[in-house]
Amino acid sequence: MIKFGTAGWRGIIGEEFTFQNVRIVSQAIANYLWSRGLGGRGVIIGYDTRFLSEKFAYESAKVLAGNKITALLCERDTPTPVLAYEVMRNNLAAAINFTASHNPPEYNGLKYSDEDGAPAMPDVTEAIETEIEKLMNKADVIFYYVDKSFIETFREQHNYLEFLKTKVQISSIAQSRMKIAVDPLFGTAREYVDKFMFDNGCIVHAIHNFRDPYFGGYAPEVSEPNLADLKKLVIEKECQLGIATDADADRFAIINERGEFVSCNIIVALIFDYLSRTNKVSKSVGRSISTTHMLDRIAMHNNMQVIETPVGFKYLAQLLKKNEIEIACEENGGFSIKDHIPEKDGILAGLLTAEIIAQSGESLSTLIEKLHKKYGPLYYAKMDFPLKYKLRNRLQKIIKNPPDKVGGRKVIKVSTIDGIKLYLDGNEWVAIRFSGTEPLARMYLETENIDTLDTLIKASKTLLKLE
Numbered sequence: 001m002i003k004f005g006t007a008g009w010r011g012i013i014g015e016e017f018t019f020q021n022v023r024i025v026s027q028a029i030a031n032y033l034w035s036r037g038l039g040g041r042g043v044i045i046g047y048d049t050r051f052l053s054e055k056f057a058y059e060s061a062k063v064l065a066g067n068k069i070t071a072l073l074c075e076r077d078t079p080t081p082v083l084a085y086e087v088m089r090n091n092l093a094a095a096i097n098f099t100a101s102h103n104p105p106e107y108n109g110l111k112y113s114d115e116d117g118a119p120a121m122p123d124v125t126e127a128i129e130t131e132i133e134k135l136m137n138k139a140d141v142i143f144y145y146v147d148k149s150f151i152e153t154f155r156e157q158h159n160y161l162e163f164l165k166t167k168v169q170i171s172s173i174a175q176s177r178m179k180i181a182v183d184p185l186f187g188t189a190r191e192y193v194d195k196f197m198f199d200n201g202c203i204v205h206a207i208h209n210f211r212d213p214y215f216g217g218y219a220p221e222v223s224e225p226n227l228a229d230l231k232k233l234v235i236e237k238e239c240q241l242g243i244a245t246d247a248d249a250d251r252f253a254i255i256n257e258r259g260e261f262v263s264c265n266i267i268v269a270l271i272f273d274y275l276s277r278t279n280k281v282s283k284s285v286g287r288s289i290s291t292t293h294m295l296d297r298i299a300m301h302n303n304m305q306v307i308e309t310p311v312g313f314k315y316l317a318q319l320l321k322k323n324e325i326e327i328a329c330e331e332n333g334g335f336s337i338k339d340h341i342p343e344k345d346g347i348l349a350g351l352l353t354a355e356i357i358a359q360s361g362e363s364l365s366t367l368i369e370k371l372h373k374k375y376g377p378l379y380y381a382k383m384d385f386p387l388k389y390k391l392r393n394r395l396q397k398i399i400k401n402p403p404d405k406v407g408g409r410k411v412i413k414v415s416t417i418d419g420i421k422l423y424l425d426g427n428e429w430v431a432i433r434f435s436g437t438e439p440l441a442r443m444y445l446e447t448e449n450i451d452t453l454d455t456l457i458k459a460s461k462t463l464l465k466l467e
Contacts, residue, residue, distance in 0.1 A: 002132050004125035006312045006436025010100045010109035013051060017108045022056050025110060026063035028131035029096065032124075033069060038093035038115060042070035044086050044154060046078035048099035048188050048247045050108050051213040053077065056098045060110075065150035069093075072154040077211065079188040079249030082160045084117035084343035089159065091115075099188075099248040102221035103437070105214045111248075116321055118342035119314035161196055167340060168351045169359065174201035176358035179239040181205045181255070183230040185220040186212040187247035192347055197354065205237045215247065222246045222253035222333050222346070224261040235259040240357055241364060243350035250313075251333030252346030254353055256364040265292035265380055267353060268329040270371055274356045275327060275337070276302045286316045286325035288334075289421045289431050290382070290444040295329060297375040310418030312436060317342035331382070331444070379453045380446045385466065387439045394465055395419070395432060395441055406430060407459025428452065430460045 002009055002021060009025065011017035033039045045061050047053035054077070061071035072092070074083075083095040093115055100109035112120045112128065120128075179202070182194040186208050194206045207229055208216065218226050222244050234242040234255050242255030254262045272295055275281045284305040287295050299306045307325055309315035316328035316336075326338040334344040357364055385391060402414045406422055413423035419433025431444045443460060447453045 004129060007101060008109050008111035010103060010107055010437060012106050013108050019059055022059050023063050024132060024135045026060040027135055028128050029112065030064055030067035030069055031131045032128050033093050039069050041091060041093035042072060043093055044072040044083055044095045046074045046083045046095065046097045049077045049186055049211045049213060050100065050105065053098045053108060056108065060096055061151050062146045065148060066146045068147065068150060071151050073151055075153050075155050077188045078156055079192060079347060080111065081250060081341055081343055081345035081347060082156050084113055084341040085160050085163055086156055087113060087115065087117035088341065097248065101248050102219055102246045102251065104219040113343065116342055118317035118321055121314055121318065157191065164196060164348065164351065167348060169355050170200050172358040173354055177201055177203065178241065178354060178358060179203045179237060180354060181230055181233040181237060181239040181242040183207050183227065183242065183244040184209055185226065185244060185246060186210065186215045187220050187245060187249060189245040189249035189347060192249065193243055193245065193350055196351065205233055205239065207233055220247035222251050227253060227255060227261060230255050231259040241354055245346040245350065249346050250344035252349045253333060258365060262364065262368065263380065264333045265294065265331050266368055267349065268335055269294040269298060270356060270367060271349065271352050272327055272329065273298050273371060281326040284325045286319045286328045288330045289415060289418050291329055291331040292378060292380055293429065293446060294375060294378050301375065311433060313344045376448065378446055378448060379450045381453055381457060383443045384440045387434065387441050391441055391464060398463065403463060406463060407455055428456060430456060432464065
């Protein structure tokens, strides 16, 4: 059964992710588009640097062309935010992106974005799944004769880089002559972050800036263990900043001038504070349930509203589309702003971090120290646990019957919009949910004191009967 999770359909290449299944999903999308009267507007098809991604993309383009839907097939592997931008710029019906984002190399995937460039909501993916089921139940799926006049090769890099110039203060970056280290992790952001910064006066040192379907033997995830080479490069070249992006460039990571990993929670808080101080945002911020409450402190300081959503950027994207929020943040490196795209953009997040450093003339470490001094520190932890039957059962019971206390802390509020989130007295919280992309249970915690963080971790594990 082909199912769309938090970020589309993913599977192991050659097992569930096959050419035949790609054809079936593409035909289902074609059926969906024509049923909604969108087939005449065209679809952009992109792909990342994974094994066979470009072949899967061409196969999908052939199926759409056979259904008389114009397929704009990207000339090279393309970042997810670029596809979102092109959907908006060209008034297209959708984007199909062959990527498994940060999953290990043996995976591939298909992300579907709607006519606004946003990740598809459940009602859309469920409608596509219904079409898939109809096709899977047929003994033979016959695909239409391919009319290649409906397939166009598309060059996408220049337009997006020009668009970014309207979102970032180029003059500040250019005047700073910053030294920057860039690591696209063998992914699609090659010649995006590095090119933008170089073209605007920075000294750029890039690594892993070529295609490798094996991603150097690691999952192309912007996690600290994967960024040892970038840390080393920052120190060796005396850079002020290191920027990393995952395989499809929708997520980012930052290394400070000391070669230290800085969590995305801190960076999105830094950007939010900067944008509020410069009057670029003034009303509202959206964050997922797993994201730091430092954003809440900044919002309170500036009399702004905070809107909390389930994990999955598609929920934040809907709020951006409706102008209900001005900035969207996720703890895992998802970020976007109003008047940009309703999709995660790791490239923009990295560039805005560079802008903040350039504007201030201070180091990233100093800026973060000032942020904590202004709003107070918070201590955050995230853990994953294999989702075995007993753990699934236990978590479902906790969601139905939340506890009154966790580790002696009183539960003052409960949210079950995505798993369960327990708000505790003392400005602490713990959230536990099922992963939408992997067979895992994820736990997130935040406290005001490093000592109580360890206590809360232990109490939360006890709650799940893991200790």
